[in-house]
Amino acid sequence: xxxxxxxxxxxxxxxxxxxxxxxxxxxxxxxxxxxxxxxxxxxxxxxxxxxxxxxxxxxxxxxxxxxxxxxxxxxxxxxxxxxxxxxxxxxxxxxxxxxxxxxxxxxxxxxxxxxxxxxxxxxxxxxxxxxxxxxxxxxxxxxxxxxxxxxxxxxxxxxxxxxxxxxxxxxxxxxxxxxxxxxxxxxxxxxxxxxxxxxxxxxxxxxxx
Numbered sequence: 001x002x003x004x005x006x007x008x009x010x011x012x013x014x015x016x017x018x019x020x021x022x023x024x025x026x027x028x029x030x031x032x033x034x035x036x037x038x039x040x041x042x043x044x045x046x047x048x049x050x051x052x053x054x055x056x057x058x059x060x061x062x063x064x065x066x067x068x069x070x071x072x073x074x075x076x077x078x079x080x081x082x083x084x085x086x087x088x089x090x091x092x093x094x095x096x097x098x099x100x101x102x103x104x105x106x107x108x109x110x111x112x113x114x115x116x117x118x119x120x121x122x123x124x125x126x127x128x129x130x131x132x133x134x135x136x137x138x139x140x141x142x143x144x145x146x147x148x149x150x151x152x153x154x155x156x157x158x159x160x161x162x163x164x165x166x167x168x169x170x171x172x173x174x175x176x177x178x179x180x181x182x183x184x185x186x187x188x189x190x191x192x193x194x195x196x197x198x199x200x201x202x203x204x205x206x207x208x209x
Contacts, residue, residue: 003152006143010055010156011163013133016193017126018164023119028165029172031112037169039112044165046116048158051126055157056150058130063145065131066138076205079132083198090191130157139204 018025024047032040134153137143143153 003148006149006152007156007159009137009142010153010158011160012156013130014051014055014126014157014160015164017129018161020193023123024116025165025168027119028116029168032169033172035112040169041166043112043116044162044169046113046118047120047165048116048162050117050120051161052154052158054120054124054126055130055154058127059134059145059150059154061127062131062134062138063150065135066145073205076201080198080201080205083194083201087191087195087198090194091188126157136200136204 028040028044028047031043134143134145134150137153138145143149
């Protein structure tokens with residue numbers, strides 16, 4: 001399998017996971033607006049260090065699961081239910097009021113780097129998300145669990161995360177008042193993404209019967 005293709009798969013799916021407003025990208029944008037782009041980038045680098053480790057761990061976990069297909073079947077069923085519930089929540093239940101973001105107090109570049117690592121470590125969602133995505137991609141034959149394939153995917157996912165945070169840092173001030181960045185529309189985007197993932201998961205489950 002072409003490692004460049006796998007790299008872009010990792011980049012694409014990482015960007016999908018980070019694009020919706022959350023703790024990491026909103027803090028990166030806030031730090032950039034208050035203290036300058038450089039410190040926002042330093043914060044993002046700290047985030048990406050942990051994302052690299054999380055994605056690698058997820059890929060290793062997925063490789064283990066690939067050798068136990070009976071476990072994968074159960075996890076896919078559980079994932080389908082979870083993604084359907086998330087889709088329903090964001091499309092029909094989630095309120096439009098924005099969540100209160102953490103107001104960073106530290107100032108030095110070093111503290112921003114470690115703050116990025118800390119907040120990224122708290123955000124454990126990438127581990128099950130990336131484990132599921134790598135299993136799904138492997139089931140389609142788009143990647144393997146060889147070391148070069150895993151490393152290429154992990155680097156792509158880390159790059160995708162940084163690119164998305166970079167976009168928040170440099171463009172959030174210009175687009176924050178645009179209609180498509182409202183919480184209501186963002187909820188629809190998240191619901192749409194999880195809805196697509198739910199459909200793909202259902203197709204995989206049906207295909208295995």
